[in-house]
Amino acid sequence: MMAExxxxxxxxxxxxxxxxxxxxxxxxxxxxxxxxxLALLMKMLGSRAEAEEILQDVFVELWRxxxxxxxxxxxxxxxxxxVARSRxxxxxxxxxxxxxxxxxxxxxxxxxxxxxxxxxxxLVSSTRWHQALRQAxxxxxxxxxxxxxxxxxxxxxxxxxxxxxxLPVGTVKSRILAGMRELRTMxxxxxxxMVA
Amino acid sequence: xxxxxERAELLAALHAAGAASDEDETELRALxxxxxxxxxxxxxxxxxxxxxxxSFDPLETPPKTFAQIxxxxxxxxxxxxxxxxxxxxxx
Numbered sequence: 507m508m509a510e511x512x513x514x515x516x517x518x519x520x521x522x523x524x525x526x527x528x529x530x531x532x533x534x535x536x537x538x539x540x541x542x543x544l545a546l547l548m549k550m551l552g553s554r555a556e557a558e559e560i561l562q563d564v565f566v567e568l569w570r571x572x573x574x575x576x577x578x579x580x581x582x583x584x585x586x587x588x589v590a591r592s593r594x595x596x597x598x599x600x601x602x603x604x605x606x607x608x609x610x611x612x613x614x615x616x617x618x619x620x621x622x623x624x625x626x627x628x629l630v631s632s633t634r635w636h637q638a639l640r641q642a643x644x645x646x647x648x649x650x651x652x653x654x655x656x657x658x659x660x661x662x663x664x665x666x667x668x669x670x671x672x673l674p675v676g677t678v679k680s681r682i683l684a685g686m687r688e689l690r691t692m693x694x695x696x697x698x699x700m701v702a
Numbered sequence: 703x704x705x706x707x708e709r710a711e712l713l714a715a716l717h718a719a720g721a722a723s724d725e726d727e728t729e730l731r732a733l734x735x736x737x738x739x740x741x742x743x744x745x746x747x748x749x750x751x752x753x754x755x756x757s758f759d760p761l762e763t764p765p766k767t768f769a770q771i772x773x774x775x776x777x778x779x780x781x782x783x784x785x786x787x788x789x790x791x792x793x
Contacts, residue, residue, distance in 0.1 A: 529772060529775075532771075532772075532775075533768065536768055536771070540763045540767070540768075541760035541761055541762060541763055542756045542760050544760070544761045544763050545756075545758035545759060545760050545761045546755050546756065546758060548758075548761060549758050558763075558764055561763065562767060562771050562774060566774045566775055566778070569771075569775055578741065578745070579741070579745060580744075580745050580748035580752070581745075581748075581749050583749070583752045583753070583756055584748045584749050584751075584752035586752075587751075587752040587756055588752070590755075591720070591755065636757055636758070636759055636760070639753055639754070639756070639757035640757050643754060653719075653721075654719055654751075654754070657716075657719040657720045657721035658720045658721075658751060658754070658755065659755075661720055663721055663722070663723055664716060664721045664722075664723070665723065667721065678721075679712060679716065679721075682715050682716055682719050682721055683711065683712050683715040683716075685719075686714075686715035686718060686747050686750065687715070689747075689750035689751060689753070689754060690746050690747060690750045692750065692753070693746060693749060693750055693753070
């Protein structure tokens, strides 16, 4: 019998993960995204041990939800990142309940959107893709970057951001919209770097 | 751009950035139901922010992690609901 071709398109891979109980598609999916998810979790949580623990939960959840994935609502990367972010925010909220709310300072001081060059556990395999993304993101202004960091990586609503930065809510919304528009203009660059 | 589309764009941006309030989410859902073509705006913003979130240098995962994920999945598959589902699906 002829062996079945391995799905290489991420959307096909998600479909295979939903339909196949062998674990092979999940393994391929994990190989494709785990290191990126771990990097995001580390950025959001700042703790390697916690990030590794949540990494497991993220992939179990992705496996569980594979049959519900709808490509019309966003790409596979967006789906993966959304699940990972949601899990990380849960962990941050739990931490806030335990230790008080100083997440903003924690994120800004130790992380932010910048490179990890020099870390021994950074993989070198995807550097061209990540460098292209980061260069594109340099086009965001500091104001745009800070509101997006607070909303996306710390889960703050526009009201909370306004309070934190001492800005009118309307200004926060405008900066988020301007930042998102700027990010959207980078999509063609991002897509080109993905296939290059 | 129409006022409605501009409003949808703002709400989509807040939604994708994770900054939308419950009221914003409800309003966005209503606008999307009225005009499904607005979904493209949401999708583009979602993909854009996802690219930002995946721009950090990838980190090497521990070798045991995948086996631990498989173990959790196996436990879930063998759980009560899974057994119930397979029992009902028997011919």
